[in-house]
Ligand code: UD1
């Protein structure tokens with residue numbers, strides 16, 4: 001069997017995106033477009049995979065890493081010129097070369113494999129992946145002769161009115177006989193509306209030389225959507241989201257209203273978990289089985305174990321262990337590590353803190369730079385005061401302790417196991433195991449104060 005090679009074109013500036021970064025680095029459901037393309041192409045049996053980089057080359061390379069080889073296209077003179085840059089690496093080899101664009105993130109490995117098989121069956125010099133669409137605006141048109149054989153591809157900007165009406169388009173994916181590709185590339189010129197060296201002109205050159213040109217039609221046009229602007233980016237994102245949703249639901253996840261939830265492509269969710277409307281799950285997040293992620297929660301780069309309930313809360317770079325719950329309206333900031341069956345109620349913020357199993361932090365509390373043991377009760381309105389204006393300090397509370405409401409625990413402080421802190425205390429010293437600390441001003445009642453307070457009396461008499 002012949003060797004297969006692949007070239008991904010990713011050197012373009014992406015002018016129509018009106019962006020400071022490379023087009024192919026724009027994200028679709030949490031992953032760059034080029035990552036999708038590379039991960040699909042890599043599933044095809046290849047002996048060489050080359051990415052053509054140019055604009056923002058270093059950024060593109062840092063995303064792809066060593067998954068492909070690279071060639072550099074110094075000036076972006078068109079797709080044909082881009083492919084020609086690989087000649088040194090590929091030109092002398094025998095085999096089939098798959099060429100595709102870095103801006104088609106929905107394209108699947110299945111379609112690429114099917115196309116390669118078709119190309120081999122047809123024994124063609126080139127096979128073009130084409131699609132029929134109602135609105136072909138922006139795509140190259142497939143121009144056929146009377147026998148429906150492909151004659152050439154005409155770009156939108158160069159198309160005659162009758163050519164522009166053609167609804168069969170070029171998806172930008174091709175299989176070439178490698179040697180014939182490079183021979184033809186030397187014949188293309190930039191004599192067109194965009195003054196570019198079009199890869200698509202290779203088709204006409206090969207056709208004129210009497211070579212066989214095949215068309216492989218794609219059933220699902222959505223796969224071939226090329227992202228050239230932000231409108232297409234939104235469209236592609238919607239389709240990708242649908243794919244992600246369908247896969248999750250097939251694996252036993254309930255999405256109550258998939259049209260309002262956003263789940264990034266690498267997020268993992270276990271079966272029997274319910275995702276309520278308005279939930280956003282981003283980045284490197286995993287959620288276990290039997291969880292409920294309540295309406296309007298946002299979870300980013302966090303690990304959630306089985307049986308966790310999240311009510312309308314914001315979690316980032318945190319973890320929650322089995323059976324714990326949080327919310328409504330609470331915030332886990334980076335390095336919040338929530339133990340088994342911990343209860344975190346409403347308006348609680350946790351940052352860089354470990355909370356042991358069965359501990360309860362019910363209301364209006366800040367836990368930062370703190371280690372809480374197990375089976376602790378932290379009363380309403382407690383503040384772990386961690387910052388002196390210059391440095392952060394650590395606090396520690398031992399197992400089975402009780403922190404009364406409205407306490408300030410001023411770090412660094414160590415409260416041992418089975419200790420009590422009376423409500424309203426400001427704790428600045430360590431508390432020994434089994435002791436109680438009370439640290440607040442004594443109450444003084446002034447007898448008959450009102451009667452001797454003339455301003456209050458004047459207000460009442462008005
Ligand atoms: C291209 C095709 C068009 C097809 C469409 C499918 C050409 C001339 N036109 O148009 O027929 O319908 O794709 O989506 O090929 N690039 C480089 N170097 C360059 C220019 C572009 O590497 O000098 C890369 C871009 O980064 C991009 C890809 O090639 O990933 C395609 O370029 P783009 O400008 O998006 O071409 P389209 O106008 O979409």
Ligand code: MG
Nearest residue numbers: 103226227228
């Ligand atoms: Mg494009």
